[in-house]
Amino acid sequence: MIVLGAKAGEHDACFALVKDGEPLFVYEQERFNRVKHGMSSDVSVLFEGLAEHGVAPGDIDLVATCGDHGLVPERLRQAREYLTGAALERATKNVEWRHPTFHRVLAAAGFGEDRVVDVRHHVSHVASVFYASPFDDAAVLSLDCSGEADTAMLAHCTRRDGISILETIGLPHSLGRFYEAVTHWLGWGFGEEGKTMALAAYGDPKRYAADLSGLLRVDNDGLFAFDAGLTDGTFSYSTQELVTRVFEERFGPRRKRDDGLEQHHKDVAAAGQYLCERVMLRLATTLKKRTGSNALLVAGGVALNSVGNGLIRREGIFPQIAVYPQVTDAGAALGAALYTYHQRERSGSHHYWEMKHPFLGREIDLDRVREAAAAAGLEGVRCDDPAAFAAERLAAGRIVGWIQGRSEIGPRALGNRSILGNPATPGIKTRINAEVKHRENWRPFAPSVLEEDLSTYFEASEPLPYMTVVAPLREEWREKLESISHVDGTARVGTVGDSFNPLFSRLIREFKQRTGMGMVLNTSFNDKGEPIVQTCEQALRLFASSGMDVLVIGDWVFEDKRGARVGDLDPLRINCRKLPDRPTLLVALQDADHAQRAMDVLGREQVVSTSAVCVVGERETPRFDGEVVRVDSQDGLFETAGNWPQVVVLVPWSADKFVFDPAVYHSETAETSRRLIEAGTHDLFWVDPSGQVVLARDVLYVHHAQPSGVPAAYARYWQPAEK
Structure with missing residues (x-):
């Protein structure tokens, strides 16, 4: 049985293909x-992955989405408990439109x-960890x-009975939303909760714990609810409302991203982290009482809170705790696929896959390394033993980029994109x-340590x-290893064994031979605000433009930057390569800065042959050097654009x-x-300020009548199935 799991569109989009219970690939859209x-609602990444693994779209038995729009009535029932009037009407329209969309994108x-088929969102999260684990019984x-x-969701899972839901908490009550609001008040944005967690170690949680405990009330079992006193029929408990109507009233104006961090910022972060840890610890205790299981698995975006996970571990509530690398919504794609396989497989011979490593992403394009190096003005040499070479350079205090094989899934580099x-080394952090990550210096890095040496240091x-789980450094190592230690003396440790990542394990062993230390500092191969690199070109450009001393890609080594041509990794430049090289009309609607940047990329760099604006x-x-046309209405746009075979609308x-x-x-x-x-325009693309480039031909009709046939954008991928 072949099952595709999909989180198509919105944040953390991802596609996972499972054959007979085992994943063939997990491709995250951001890469x-x-x-x-x-x-991106453009699912070309999915079809590329199928083609790479020799699977035709027609070979797929089921497509599982990590969201069940059959739960819309329950969502609306919850909304009626805290919203009325126009606010309820807006929420109803949003829910009724948004939730079926994930399903419709795939049908289209x-x-x-x-x-x-639709799989409940939190069931997808639960399945993503249970059906990847070795456990017969787990909470x-x-x-x-x-x-x-x-x-x-609290669940008890066994191989005999599958997933049994014990408890759920409904909207608007959300620990994730609470922590997100803390993060946004601190001046950061979506997905930057890790900064809040790191900053919390510098604050005093007692200063504001009472204020935040009044906002999110937690009972003895860990079940939580927002303060009902905030409800006036219009307050929807959105992140923005929590920031402006709660946090700013209690703690002052939201910090601007580039402002300094004052002590009261650190204290609010500490209080938010304290409350998060209290919830996680109490819920884990409740799960132990209700399941009697010896293993705890943690999933969902909050599971990236490695400090909270570490607290549960240190308390010893469960003999075993596991937190897998892709616990965010991206991981729900794999969860939906695994759940559907185990629900629908009728042969009686279910295959229980166990995640023994996270390397399920795309293989590095090593066949293009020469071409990419030439484009970057770099020359590399082949190396007989890249692990020993890297270890020697690390022992000398150099910063080494390390790219090998298939990429890790999830946000942490675990030895293939590091x-x-x-x-x-003094000052390495x-x-x-x-010089490389261009981020705040109070943020520490993580260690990769040989499995057999873990207890030496931790x-x-x-x-x-x-x-995904912090552990305390032993006291005698804290001063020497401050580069990988949080201010509280813990570290987000990653153990490495020969079966987990053989080449990376050998690198650390070679390093240990030279230094006596079975550990290296390891951070993800990306600059601030970027996803982990996907290609040789991206790795070489970051190497050339940063303070990285050495880059190893496969068995290729790069050290000399004297001829380097530094180029940026602007998503717009990368994504505009999707555009066919034909005459193009660029349509500027709003946002002069966005329009100018797109003009520079598309026009001045001649991504397409000829253009007009x-x-x-x-x-x-x-x-713009070419033709500029002004119109005052959408009708005028229609008349102008109708004469062009390709139109790019800058939304x-x-x-x-x-x-x-x-x-x-x-x-x-x-x-x-x-x-x-x-009217016959051949191609029409929408380009947004983040740099996404989306072929609009098919997704513009997702909410129209029931789609039929194969859409034009993906037809070439379906051809093998039709023959």
């Missing part, structure tokens, strides 16, 4: 479109309603901002933060391979909004785009 927490890609805790109608350092002995309404005209909002937001789906821009397509 391909280079937009952090990548979202050609799979058809009969093959697309599972899933926590995030929200699914369809749940923000938390930037490495000698953790005992400052160097990597300032108060732990069991394997902790995924950098159409400026709609009272907009600032971008600087002012996320390109995914035209699927997930009804106002955008029915906007003048969308309707004009449909008219252009129906």
Whole structure:
């Protein structure tokens, strides 16, 4: 049985293909479109993955989405408990539109309603860890901002009975939303909760614990609820509302991203972390009482809180705790596929796969390394023993980029897309933060340590391979290893064994031979705000533009940067390569800066052969060497664009909004785009400020009548199935 799991569109989009219970690939959208927490309703990445693994779309038995729009009535029932009037009406329209969309995107890609099945969001999270584990019996805790109608799920899972839901917490009550609001008040954005967790170690939780405990009330079992006193029929408990109507009133104005961090910021972070830990610890205790299991698995976005996971571990509630590397919504794609396989497989011979390593992403394109190096002005040499070479350079205090094989899934580099350092080298943390990662120096790095040496450095002995659980450093090592230690003396450790990652394990052993230390500093191979690199070109460009001393890709070694041509990794430049090279009309709707950047990429860099710019309404005209046309209405745009075989519309909002937001789906821009397509425009793309480039031909019709056949954009992938 072949099952495709999909989180298509919105944040953390991902596709996972499972054959007979075992994943063939897990492809995260952000690695391909280079937009952090990548979202795109264009599912080309999925079809590329199928082609790479020799699977035709027609070979797929079922397509599983990690969301069940059958729970919309329950979501609306919950909304009626805290919203009334216009606020309830808006929420109802949003819910009724948004939740079926994940299903419809896949049906519109050609799979058809009969093959697309829906899996409850938190059940997908639970399945993603239980069906990847070696355990016959496990308790599972899933926590995030929200699914369809749940923000938390407690489950008891056994191989005999499958997943049994013990408890759920419904909206608006959300630990994930609470922690996200803390993060946004501190001046950061979506997906940056790790900064809040790190900053919390510098604060005093007692100062504001009472204030935040009053906002999110927690009972003795760990079940939580927002303060009902906030409900006035209009307050929806969104992140923005929590920031402006709760946090700013209690703690002052939201910090601006580039402002300094004062002590009260650190104290609010500490209080938020304290409350999060209290919830996680109490829920784990409740699960132990109700299941009697010896193993705890933690999933959902909150499971990235490695400090909370470490507290549960240190308390010894369960003999075993496991937190897998891809616990965010991206991991729900694999969970949905595994759950569907185990529910639908009728042969009686279920295959229980166990995740023994996280290397399920795309293989590095080593066949293009020469071409990429030449484009970057770099020369490399082949190396007989790259592990020994890297170890020698690390022992000398150099910063080493290390790229091998298939990429890790999840946000942590675990030895195939890593930037490495000698953790005992004085100043190494400052160097990597300032010269390579370009981030705040108070943020520490993580250690990769040989399994057999773990207890030498840490108060732990069991394997902790995924950098998802912190463990305390032994007192005698804290000063020497401050580069990988949090200020509280813990570290987000990753153990490495020969079976987990043989080549990376050998690198650390070679390093130990030279230094006596079975550990290296390990951080993800990316710059600030970027996803982990996907290609040789991206790795070489970051090497050339940063303070990295050495780069090893496969058996190729790069050290000399004297001829390097430094180039950026702007997602727009990368994604615009999708555009066919034909005459193109660039349509500037709003946002002069976005329009100018796109002009520079598409026009001045000649991504397409010839171009003209159409400026709609009272907009600032971008600087452009070619033809500029001004129109005052969508009708004028239609008349102008109708003469071009290819049109690129520069939209002012996320390109995914035209699927997930009804106002955008029915906007003048969308309707004009449909008219252009129906009038014969060959290709029409939407480009958003994040750099996403989406072929609009098919997704513009996702919410129209039941799709039939194979859409034009993906037809070439379906051909093998039709022969």
